[in-house]
Amino acid sequence: MLRILLKRLVLMPFLILGIVTATFVLAQFTKGNPLISIIGARALDNPDIVAAAKARWGLDKSLPERYLIYVDNLAHGNLGTSFRTKQPVLQDLADRLPATLELVICAMIVGAVTGILLGVISAQFRDTPADHAARLFALLGSCIPMFWLGLLALFVFSVQTHLLPGPGRLDIRSDPPNTVTGFMLIDTLLAGDWDGFVDAVRHLILPSLVLGWSVTGIVARMVRASMLDVLGQDFVTMARAKGAGEGRVLFNHALRNALIPALTILGFTFAYLITGSVLVETIFSWPGIGSYAVDAARSLDYPAITGVTIVGGLGFLIANLLTDIAYAAVDPRMRSAA
Amino acid sequence: MSAHTILAIGPGRRLYSRFANRLSWRSAPVILGAVIILGAIIIAISIPWWSPYDPIALAGRRLQPPSWGHWCGTDALGRDVLVRTLYGTRYSLTIAALVLAAGVSIGSLVGAVAGFIGGLLDSTLMRLADITLSFPPILLAMAIAASLGPGLVHTAIALIIVWWPIYARLMRAQVLNVKGLDHVDAAVVAGALPSRILFKHIVPLCWSPILVNMTMDVGQVILLASGLSFIGLGAQPPTPEWGQMIAEGASSFYSWWIAMGPGLAIFLVSLSFNFLGDGLRDLFDPRSRAST
Numbered sequence: 210m211l212r213i214l215l216k217r218l219v220l221m222p223f224l225i226l227g228i229v230t231a232t233f234v235l236a237q238f239t240k241g242n243p244l245i246s247i248i249g250a251r252a253l254d255n256p257d258i259v260a261a262a263k264a265r266w267g268l269d270k271s272l273p274e275r276y277l278i279y280v281d282n283l284a285h286g287n288l289g290t291s292f293r294t295k296q297p298v299l300q301d302l303a304d305r306l307p308a309t310l311e312l313v314i315c316a317m318i319v320g321a322v323t324g325i326l327l328g329v330i331s332a333q334f335r336d337t338p339a340d341h342a343a344r345l346f347a348l349l350g351s352c353i354p355m356f357w358l359g360l361l362a363l364f365v366f367s368v369q370t371h372l373l374p375g376p377g378r379l380d381i382r383s384d385p386p387n388t389v390t391g392f393m394l395i396d397t398l399l400a401g402d403w404d405g406f407v408d409a410v411r412h413l414i415l416p417s418l419v420l421g422w423s424v425t426g427i428v429a430r431m432v433r434a435s436m437l438d439v440l441g442q443d444f445v446t447m448a449r450a451k452g453a454g455e456g457r458v459l460f461n462h463a464l465r466n467a468l469i470p471a472l473t474i475l476g477f478t479f480a481y482l483i484t485g486s487v488l489v490e491t492i493f494s495w496p497g498i499g500s501y502a503v504d505a506a507r508s509l510d511y512p513a514i515t516g517v518t519i520v521g522g523l524g525f526l527i528a529n530l531l532t533d534i535a536y537a538a539v540d541p542r543m544r545s546a547a
Numbered sequence: 548m549s550a551h552t553i554l555a556i557g558p559g560r561r562l563y564s565r566f567a568n569r570l571s572w573r574s575a576p577v578i579l580g581a582v583i584i585l586g587a588i589i590i591a592i593s594i595p596w597w598s599p600y601d602p603i604a605l606a607g608r609r610l611q612p613p614s615w616g617h618w619c620g621t622d623a624l625g626r627d628v629l630v631r632t633l634y635g636t637r638y639s640l641t642i643a644a645l646v647l648a649a650g651v652s653i654g655s656l657v658g659a660v661a662g663f664i665g666g667l668l669d670s671t672l673m674r675l676a677d678i679t680l681s682f683p684p685i686l687l688a689m690a691i692a693a694s695l696g697p698g699l700v701h702t703a704i705a706l707i708i709v710w711w712p713i714y715a716r717l718m719r720a721q722v723l724n725v726k727g728l729d730h731v732d733a734a735v736v737a738g739a740l741p742s743r744i745l746f747k748h749i750v751p752l753c754w755s756p757i758l759v760n761m762t763m764d765v766g767q768v769i770l771l772a773s774g775l776s777f778i779g780l781g782a783q784p785p786t787p788e789w790g791q792m793i794a795e796g797a798s799s800f801y802s803w804w805i806a807m808g809p810g811l812a813i814f815l816v817s818l819s820f821n822f823l824g825d826g827l828r829d830l831f832d833p834r835s836r837a838s839t
Contacts, residue, residue: 227677356777507778
């Protein structure tokens with residue numbers, strides 16, 4: 210296992226270079242004229258302004274030169290400057306990352322808890338109506354378009370019944386707390402703002418439920434399969450024979466072992482949640498990386514798009530690596546296997 | 548049934564009787580899925596002949612809630628939502644067919660050649676697939692769609708680039724499995740050309756997991772394509788594409804019915820393909836029947 214991990218680590222820089230090159234090549238295929246979003250369509254007639262803008266943004270250099278400059282900048286942590294916000298892309302992303310992380314983590318908790326519960330129920334009551342209902346519920350989550358579900362949820366819970374607040378992270382009339390960590394839940398608590406904390410929680414409920422439900426199915430399917438495997442094994446029969454209660458057998462004996470293979474899908478789930486967060490953030494006006502990516506794509510802001518793509522790719526690589534490490538950590542057999 | 552009768556009926560009938568033997572209430576979802584998909588295909592082909600309204604022309608007063616005249620209401624421009632939703636099947640099914648046909652062809656070819664030849668070619672092609680797979684799909688699709696410019700064809704290209712590596716990996720794994728079987732050795736001994744061995748003796752045995760995966764992926768392609776249209780990178784107005792229609796519904800937020808038709812349509816079609824894929828998997832892989 211150590212060898213596999215090392216091999217992965219050695220491959221990582223090449224993958225990263227591949228990702229970087231791929232995004233650079235992509236940006237060259239552009240049909241739209243990025244100058245429009247830099248200087249505006251009206252100034253395009255003025256050759257002086259166009260030449261100045263080209264020189265300022267390095268658009269007058271040759272392709273290999275631009276590639277080298279790009280890679281060199283990246284190596285120094287410089288993702289370029291956004292055409293739209295006129296800020297360094299890295300800064301923009303750092304500002305918005307906590308909002309996305311907060312949402313994705315909450316959604317992951319929702320997805321994991323519902324997925325594990327449904328998976329256990331399905332396995333325990335295999336081939337009964339309870340199993341079919343649990344599987345159907347899990348499947349629905351991955352078939353309903355999130356952007357539509359979010360819209361419906363906002364309409365029903367916010368507009369019609371006023372049970373939950375509308376889009377955004379906090380009530381627009383309230384003062385946001387000082388940004389310390391960027392996580393609204395932590396910042397409001399640090400500021401001693403209890404009402405703000407409750408407000409932040411209430412704003413998180415709908416987007417995390419919508420986003421979390423989309424991965425319930427993946428988790429439930431995996432947990433069900435590995436629970437079925439485990440439930441047939443001798444140590445489970447042994448636990449039952451000792452007279453352990455069914456709940457104890459299921460959760461303490463079986464589930465603990467069944468969760469190990471389920472860990473492998475963590476990285477995969479992450480990709481799903483990133484995909485979902487782009488759509489859910491758009492619906493819920495969530496100021497995270499997803500909505501940033503959408504705004505960037507709509508206004509042909511290439512530095513921002515390539516930045517988001519690179520960061521997303523890196524995040525995905527890291528998530529997969531962490532999954533491998535976690536897998537090695539929980540399953541002793543994996544450590545020795547090469 | 549004795550071995551002789553099985554041999555006598557031939558492969559076509561055998562597949563049919565395998566289906567027929569499994570007909571029970573458990574196959575209800577598969578049948579439901581197949582019926583909905585068939586219905587969607589028929590609607591997509593025939594809608595211009597019987598549609599009561601034009602999908603992009605005024606059909607009544609603006610923003611009318613559902614009524615007998617307009618079962619799903621009208622949108623902000625007075626167009627009939629149901630008619631537009633039904634027209635939407637054409638775009639979604641076409642894009643799914645296009646993306647999967649191209650993605651599966653390219654992916655399987657790359658995977659088959661990589662797995663069969665091996666060596667440097669194999670590792671180069673597979674690293675290329677790894678790089679593509681290391682992006683979250685929507686970000687890659689967004690970057691591609693944004694560089695090419697918005698539009699349905701560009702969305703399709705973006706999705707093909709996202710999807711081919713999945714099938715390259717799947718096909719490669721299959722080819723590696725089948726490559727070691729005895730009948731392949733027999734073909735080698737008989738002096739068959741490598742291309743003949745690959746395409747006549749190996750690839751035909753590799754299709755079933757790919758077919759199952761393809762069926763399951765139709766829903767995912769439709770979801771992602773409509774998601775891209777929803778954020779404005781796919782189909783452009785006034786195209787009656789589902790994601791695009793939901794975006795219109797989001798901008799006339801209080802008229803909930805505008806997004807209802809297309810949302811339900813995406814959901815039903817992708818659920819149906821999932822049901823059908825489950826059924827196909829049971830059919831091809833008896834082990835999955837026993838364990839799941």
